[in-house]
Amino acid sequence: xxxxxxxxxxxxxxxxxxxxxxxxxxxxxxxxxxxxxxxxxxxxxxxxxxxxxxxxxxxxxxxxxxxxxxxxxxxxxxxxxxxxxxxxxxxxxxxxxxxxxxxxxxxxxxxxxxxxxxxxx
Amino acid sequence: xxxxxxxxxxxxxxxxxxxxxxxxxxxxxxxxxxxxxxxxxxxxxxxxxxxxxxxxxxxxxxxxxxxxxxxxxxxxxxxxxxxxxxxxxxxxxxxxxxxxxxxxxxxxxxxxxxxxxxxxxxxxxxxxxxxxxxxxxxxxxxxxxxxxxxxxxxxxxxxxxxxxxxxxxxxxxxxxxxxxxxxxxxxxxxxxxxxxxxxxxxxxxxxxxxxxxxxxxxxxxxxxxxxxxxxxxxxxxxxxxxxxxxxxxxxxxxxxxxxxxxxxxxxxxxxxxxxxxxxxxxxxx
Numbered sequence: 001x002x003x004x005x006x007x008x009x010x011x012x013x014x015x016x017x018x019x020x021x022x023x024x025x026x027x028x029x030x031x032x033x034x035x036x037x038x039x040x041x042x043x044x045x046x047x048x049x050x051x052x053x054x055x056x057x058x059x060x061x062x063x064x065x066x067x068x069x070x071x072x073x074x075x076x077x078x079x080x081x082x083x084x085x086x087x088x089x090x091x092x093x094x095x096x097x098x099x100x101x102x103x104x105x106x107x108x109x110x111x112x113x114x115x116x117x118x119x120x121x
Numbered sequence: 122x123x124x125x126x127x128x129x130x131x132x133x134x135x136x137x138x139x140x141x142x143x144x145x146x147x148x149x150x151x152x153x154x155x156x157x158x159x160x161x162x163x164x165x166x167x168x169x170x171x172x173x174x175x176x177x178x179x180x181x182x183x184x185x186x187x188x189x190x191x192x193x194x195x196x197x198x199x200x201x202x203x204x205x206x207x208x209x210x211x212x213x214x215x216x217x218x219x220x221x222x223x224x225x226x227x228x229x230x231x232x233x234x235x236x237x238x239x240x241x242x243x244x245x246x247x248x249x250x251x252x253x254x255x256x257x258x259x260x261x262x263x264x265x266x267x268x269x270x271x272x273x274x275x276x277x278x279x280x281x282x283x284x285x286x287x288x289x290x291x292x293x294x295x296x297x298x299x300x301x302x303x304x305x306x307x308x309x310x311x312x313x314x315x316x317x318x319x320x321x322x323x324x325x326x327x328x329x330x331x332x333x334x335x336x337x338x339x340x341x342x343x344x345x346x347x348x349x350x351x352x353x354x355x356x357x358x359x360x361x362x363x364x365x366x367x368x369x370x371x372x373x374x375x376x377x378x379x380x381x382x383x384x385x386x387x388x389x390x391x392x393x394x395x396x397x398x399x400x401x402x403x404x405x406x
Contacts, residue, residue, distance in 0.1 A: 085278060090290070094287065101287040103282060
């Protein structure tokens with residue numbers, strides 16, 4: 001079973017995202033911020049990451065830059081899922097190594113479509 | 122809604138757009154047409170039915186036809202038809218038209234433009250291979266209202282997220298607050314026109330490929346056959362027809378035949394299947 005790491009400081013968003021990714025057939029792991037997410041990745045790299053931008057301790061973009069530096073850190077498909085919807089932020093995310101980008105609010109169709117595009121579905 | 126009124130709307134829709142309405146669609150009819158009735162100062166659908174039966178108010182009749190049309194669409198919808206376009210259809214058209222260097226595409230029932238714009242962006246991505254080629258993307262729909270939106274090329278955040286790869290958004294769209302507008306160089310590749318598939322379409326020209334996806338599902342069998350014949354008449358003998366994945370010509374038309382192994386991709390029945398099947402042998406989609 002493929003694994004999806006859901007990184008968001010909102011418990012509600014994590015719960016909704018967990019439901020969606022589990023329905024898509026993933027095993028879901030959760031993290032509340034970028035630091036926790038990085039720790040999870042160092043134990044075992046997930047197949048994909050659904051990543052919020054604004055979080056305490058370590059933001060999504062900081063986490064992504066660190067992830068891409070560590071051994072094996074290029075393998076997870078990272079899909080940002082954030083309220084940041086400016087073109088400049090999207091370009092910043094892509095430059096940091098994001099594979100796809102979702103602007104909140106999201107639904108299961110959007111997540112499915114993005115996961116298909118990055119090849120994890 | 123009274124049975125008699127339902128029958129008036131049902132018969133009118135069949136005649137005006139080919140749409141088949143069964144009694145279980147009464148709710149759909151009421152939800153789509155009540156706003157039209159109110160807009161024209163009627164208190165309910167019975168008055169609107171009277172106007173439709175009289176058949177003299179062209180403006181209201183057009184509003185009814187437009188309100189009942191389905192406008193479900195998304196960028197790169199279903200993915201595979203675009204892959205087939207890139208890997209099978211386009212190379213074959215380029216081989217067929219090497220002398221004229223022209224590619225003629227018809228997106229029939231294009232709704233708010235996601236399909237023709239997706240094709241235009243795909244052509245842009247292909248890039249240098251198409252240098253010197255003249256590309257004509259002709260996009261039609263029965264609804265003026267939806268064509269206005271298509272021509273404008275502005276989409277909501279929700280619309281651009283369904284199917285559009287983020288790299289395409291960055292390259293081919295400009296942000297305008299919460300909206301996203303397709304760039305002029307992509308927009309200018311597509312020409313939009315109002316067209317009813319049940320009308321005489323012989324004047325629209327000849328095409329190398331016709332995208333007619335998720336349209337036939339709304340028609341009854343005789344109307345499907347009529348549309349498939351008309352589309353055949355405006356398709357090059359070496360051309361292609363792309364239908365929705367759930368649609369078939371089986372038992373409806375002998376003018377088209379499925380390309381084996383490629384759901385939704387059809388060739389004129391007398392086309393050179395053997396040669397194309399050989400070319401497609403190594404292509405997995």
